[in-house]
Amino acid sequence: MSAGHTGGTDLLDPCGSPTHPDCGIRDVLDRVGDTWSVLVIAELSAGTRRFGELQRAVVGVSQRMLTLTVRRLERDGLVTRTVYPTVPATVTYELTQRGRELSSLVRLLADWSASNRAAITRSRAEWDAGNPGSGVR
Template identity: 50%
Template sequence: MLRGDPYDADCTTRRILDRIGDRWTVLIVGVLGEGDARFSELRRRIEGVSKKMLTQTLRGLERDGIVRRTVYPDVPVRVEYALTEAGRTLLEPLRALQEWSIEHLSDVSASQEAYDRAE
């Protein structure tokens, strides 16, 4: 099994960390953790994401084996996105990050305001 070192500048694990640490990835995985979704549903649920950014992020997640894209030969064509087995293993750690951000929102905001006043 290949083992990486994220502290090594040339290690591929850095690219993986960039992908899973991206805010759009966190939100997409969160929505897909609730079930399969079409592009339009993802866009509706994730406020602020552009079509271009959603497309790029979904393609990267598909390439990395985190998301599966299924095309159904309906008329019009229907495309759904789902988490792969590997993608489902991200749910718990990413939900922990989301919960941390919710729980510490007030503390972080207060720290930011204090820092900005001191500048």
């Protein structure tokens, strides 16, 4: 917010500002906003998935990164992991209620991204043409 802002507490004030000395927003956004978490949440919004199904659906994710991602999402209460006593063990993942709430926001972001992708690509090309050698990507 601007230095002249005199209104009440605004959630858009930066973390560490006098009105939000420790707002916790960064911590949550770092987790739910990383590439793999967003893609896993988007995939699980369609329903329960086994690990292999998730790995095939989330193109480019390694087994190790997918394991870390679903564990972190489970720790945050966004995903439930269920192990079935079969040989070999069957493990499924599904969104919790909190995860489903988040998935609707992820869907809005994905829809917005799809709608604006071409315009953003054009804006980048125009900016790059006007700022050669900037190194910004």
